[in-house]
Structure formats: C-alpha cells, structure tokens
Amino acid sequence: ARQARAAAPAGPGRLADGTPVPLLANLGSADGAIAAIGAGAEGVGLFRTEFLFLDAATAPSVTMQQEQYTRLLGAFPGRKVVVRVLDAGADKPLAFLTDAEEENPALGRRGLRALRAKETILREQLTALAAADAASDTDLWVMAPMVSTVEEARYFTALAHELGIRTAGVMVEVPSAALLADRMLSVTDFASIGTNDLTQYTLAADRLLGSVAGFQDPWNPAVLRLVSEVGAAGRSTGKPVGICGEAAADPLLAVVLVGLGATSLSMSPSALADVRESLARFTLDDAKTLAEAALAAESATEAHTAAKSLAADLQ
Ligand code: PEP
Ligand code: MG
Numbered sequence: 001a002r003q004a005r006a007a008a009p010a011g012p013g014r015l016a017d018g019t020p021v022p023l024l025a026n027l028g029s030a031d032g033a034i035a036a037i038g039a040g041a042e043g044v045g046l047f048r049t050e051f052l053f054l055d056a057a058t059a060p061s062v063t064m065q066q067e068q069y070t071r072l073l074g075a076f077p078g079r080k081v082v083v084r085v086l087d088a089g090a091d092k093p094l095a096f097l098t099d100a101e102e103e104n105p106a107l108g109r110r111g112l113r114a115l116r117a118k119e120t121i122l123r124e125q126l127t128a129l130a131a132a133d134a135a136s137d138t139d140l141w142v143m144a145p146m147v148s149t150v151e152e153a154r155y156f157t158a159l160a161h162e163l164g165i166r167t168a169g170v171m172v173e174v175p176s177a178a179l180l181a182d183r184m185l186s187v188t189d190f191a192s193i194g195t196n197d198l199t200q201y202t203l204a205a206d207r208l209l210g211s212v213a214g215f216q217d218p219w220n221p222a223v224l225r226l227v228s229e230v231g232a233a234g235r236s237t238g239k240p241v242g243i244c245g246e247a248a249a250d251p252l253l254a255v256v257l258v259g260l261g262a263t264s265l266s267m268s269p270s271a272l273a274d275v276r277e278s279l280a281r282f283t284l285d286d287a288k289t290l291a292e293a294a295l296a297a298e299s300a301t302e303a304h305t306a307a308k309s310l311a312a313d314l315q
Contacts, residue, residue, distance in 0.1 A: 011040075013042070013265070014279065014280060015258070015279055015280070015282055015283055015284050015286075015287065016280055016282055016283045017283040017284055017285075019284045021258055021262075021265060021279055022043065022080070022265075023040065023041065023042055023264075023266075023267075023275060023276055024041055024042060024043050024044055024045030024080070024082070024242070024244075024264060024265065024266035024267075025039070025041035025045065025266065025267070025269045026045065026046040026047075026048070026244060026267055026268055026269075027044055027047050027048070027072075028047075028048045028051035029051060030068065030071045030072040030075055032269065033072065033075035033076065034075070035269055036269040037075075037076075038269075039269040039272045040273065040276060041269055042079060042080070043079035043080035043081055043082075043139075044072075044076060044079075044080070044081040044082060044266070045080075045082050045192065045244050045265070045267075046082060046084060046244035046266050047072060047082065047083045047084060048084060048087065049083060049084060049085060049086055049087075049125070050086045050087050050088055050094060052068055053086070053094055053096075054092070056094070056095065056096060057095050057096065058095075058096050059097070059120075059121050059124070062127055062131075063128075065124070065125060065128035066128040066131050066132050069083070069129050069133075070132040070135060072132075073132050073133065073136040073138040073140060074138075076138050077136070077138060078137055078138070078139075079138060079139065080138075080139040080141065081138050081139065081141070082141045082142070082143060082169075082192065082242070082244075082266070083129060083140065083141070083142050083143075084145055084171065085112075085115060085122060085125050085126070085142065085143070085144055085145070086114075086115060086121070086122075086125060087110070087111050087145035087146065088110065088114050088115075089102075089105055089108060089109060089110025089113075090105045090106040090110050091106075091207075091208055093105075097114050097118060097121060098110070098114050099114075106200070106206065110146050111144070111145035111146025111147070111173075112144040112145060112146050112152055112156060113146060115144075116152075116155070122159070123159070123163060126142065126159065126160055126163040126165055127163050127164075129142055129165060130164030130165050131164075133165070133166075134164070140166070140167070141168075141169060141189070141190065142160055142165045142167070142168050142169075143169040143170060143171055143190070143192055144156040144168075144169075144171065145171045145173065146171070146173055146174065146197070147170040147171060147172075147173075147174070147177050147184070148174040148176045149176065149177075149180075150183045150184055152170075153177075153187050153188045154187040154188075156168065156170065156188070157170075157187060157188040157189065167190065168188060169188050169189050169190035169191055169192060171191070171192050171193070171194045171197075171244075172184070172191050172192070172193045172194065172198065172226075172230050173193075173194035173196075173198050173201065174197070174198070174201050175198070175201055175202050175226060178193075178198065178227070178229050178230050179226070179229060181229050181230040181232075181233035181234075182232075182233040182236060185233050188239075189239065190239050190240040190241070190242070191230055191233075191239065191240070191241050191242070192241075192243070192244050192266075193227055193230055193241065193243045193262070194244055195223065195227070195243060195244075195245025195246060195247035195248070196216075196246055197245070198218075198223060198226060198227075199215075199216055199218050199220065199223050199247075200216065202220070202222050202223050202226060203215040203216070203220065203222070203223075217300035218245065218250075218253065219300040219301075219303045219307075220299070220300040221294065221297050221298065221299070221302075221303050224256070224260060224291070224294055224295050224303065227243075227260045227261075228260045228261065228295060230261065231262060232261060234261050234263065235261060240263045240264065241261055241263050242262065242263065242264040242265070242266060243257050243262045243264075243266065244266040246267075248262075248265040248266060248267045248271075248275070249267035249271035249275065251274045251277070251278035252278060252307055252308065252311060253304075253307075254275045254278060254279065255278055255279060255282050255286070255287045255311075256287065256290050256291050257291075258279065258284070258287045259284070259287030259289070259290050259291030259292075260291045260295075282311070282314065286314050289310065290307050290310055290311060290314075293306040293307055293310050294306060294307045
C-alpha cells in the first residue's frame with residue numbers, strides 16, 4: 001500500500017494507512033502566504049510575529065497589529081493559523097521589549113518572560129489578534145514561546161482566553177516544559193514543540209555558535225525522548241501536539257516525530273513536498289517502529305543511521 005517514491009502525493013498530509021498528519025507552514029510575514037498555499041500548506045503552524053517588528057523603536061499599536069493579523073488570516077480562509085506572540089530576546093532583540101544588558105540572553109528574559117515583564121504589550125497583542133480573528137473565518141490558535149513552568153502555561157492560557165482567544169497553547173522549547181508536558185497540557189489547549197530551541201537547551205549548546213554546531217542535532221535521542229514525553233502527554237490528555245522546529249522539515253525525522261506522537265508538522269514551505277511524500281510511504285505502525293529504533297540509539301548519528309536502515313527495510 002506504499003506509494004512509489006516518484007509519485008509525489010498531492011493534497012493533505014497522510015501516512016500510508018490514511019492517518020492524517022496536517023502539514024503547515026512556518027511564516028514570518030503574510031507575504032509568504034500565497035507561496036505557502038501553492039506548496040500545499042494546509043494552514044500555518046508557526047507565524048513568528050516578532051519578525052514584523054524587528055525594526056520598531058516603539059511598541060506597535062493595537063490598530064496597526066490588527067491590520068497585519070487581518071491580512072494574514074484573510075489569506076487562509078477556513079484554515080488553521082497558529083500565531084506565536086512576540087518571541088523577543090536572545091537572537092531576536094526588540095527595542096521596545098527586551099533588556100539589552102543580559103550576559104546570557106538565551107537564558108534571560110526572552111519569550112513569554114519578556115512579555116510578562118511588560119504585560120501591556122502582551123495584552124495589546126492578544127487584543128489585536130482576537131479582533132482580527134472575530135472578523136475572519138480562519139481558525140486562529142495563539143501560542144506563547146519559551147514557556148518553562150506550568151504556572152506560566154496557566155497564566156498565558158487564562159489571559160489569552162480572557163482577551164477573546166479561543167484556542168491558546170504553549171511552545172515546548174525547554175526541557176522542563178517537555179518533562180512536565182502532561183501538566184502543561186492539562187492547563188492549556190495545545191502544545192507545539194520548537195525543536196530548534198529544545199535541542200539548544202537540552203544539549204546546552206548555543207544554536208547560533210558555529211564552534212558547538214555539532215550538538216545542534218534534533219536526532220539526538222535525548223531530544224527525541226523529550227518529544228516522546230510530549231507525545232505521550234498529548235495522547236493521555238487528548239490535546240494536539242504539533243512540531244514547528246526545523247526537525248519537521250527532515251523527511252525521515254518527520255516520520256519519526258509522528259511515531260513519537262506529533263499530530264501535525266509545520267515547516268518552511270519549501271520542505272512541504274518532500275515531507276508529504278515521505279509520510280505517504282509509512283504507516284503509523286512503521287512510524288512507531290522507526291521512533292523506537294531512534295530512541296534506542298545512543299547518539300544523533302546512531303539514531304539517524306538506525307532509522308535510515310530500518311526505513312529501507314520497511315519499503
Ligand atoms: C524553535 O525553537 O524550534 C522554534 C520553532 O522557534 P524559533 O526557531 O523561532 O526560535
Ligand atoms: Mg524557539
């Protein structure tokens with residue numbers, strides 16, 4: 001029942017046994033929407049709002065934000081769009097939001113921590129998003145970056161709901177969030193795993209530093225074990241678990257991530273076709289078998305090699 005490699009399947013993401021795996025796009029501006037839909041994106045799994053305001057000296061007004069979000073949602077009628085509130089700090093400082101004087105900004109007040117310190121900015125962003133949502137027929141989900149405690153998940157979800165967001169979730173980018181995923185998911189609506197930061201924080205290696213780039217490999221079984229925790233929590237709570245880091249763009253790793261419990265995958269639009277084709281070659285049982293093999297390895301290289309040779313056997 002597996003499709004030949006050459007027959008690139010069109011339409012929504014599916015495993016060979018028909019299990020749907022929605023394939024979504026990572027976007028940083030509404031301009032990429034048409035290309036994303038052309039590449040077969042079923043919606044947006046990560047809209048990085050901080051990219052809209054990298055040059056802004058002052059916080060953007062609610063009206064100005066509402067215009068931007070209305071444009072984005074208008075490009076995806078009837079589809080799901082996951083917007084992330086501002087992820088400022090570390091490699092993406094925003095003049096109006098982040099502290100310039102941190103020695104270790106990746107471990108400082110970034111993401112939700114920065115927003116919470118200036119809650120008006122968070123409230124205004126959620127208000128603008130809710131207004132844009134009310135005027136559209138898009139299925140808007142909103143999530144917070146760099147969540148590291150259950151209390152933060154509870155805080156963000158309650159505030160988003162209070163301001164009119166129907167579906168509010170958290171990114172899992174820090175090992176503590178993955179380890180407590182069951183509790184995180186019991187207080188929020190969904191989780192989305194950011195494998196770029198999850199790998200950086202699990203291996204304690206700066207994701208932008210060339211001299212430690214060898215550590216930044218999401219095939220590392222330590223990272224996969226954390227993903228599997230979140231997948232298990234998704235199953236036990238019945239809540240969706242997406243992946244929106246670069247790992248989802250690796251066609252074989254994408255299958256492994258589904259085997260670990262991911263229910264949707266989001267990536268750069270250019271990666272969608274290859275991932276769609278790869279998913280169509282494996283059943284859910286195959287994906288679980290591949291995931292087991294990768295989890296049992298002791299290194300990223302070993303996990304990748306084991307999955308590759310097993311995948312060849314399964315074809
Ligand atoms: C991630 O960390 O994997 C992620 C998707 O967020 P960003 O790359 O924007 O930090
Ligand atoms: Mg991140």
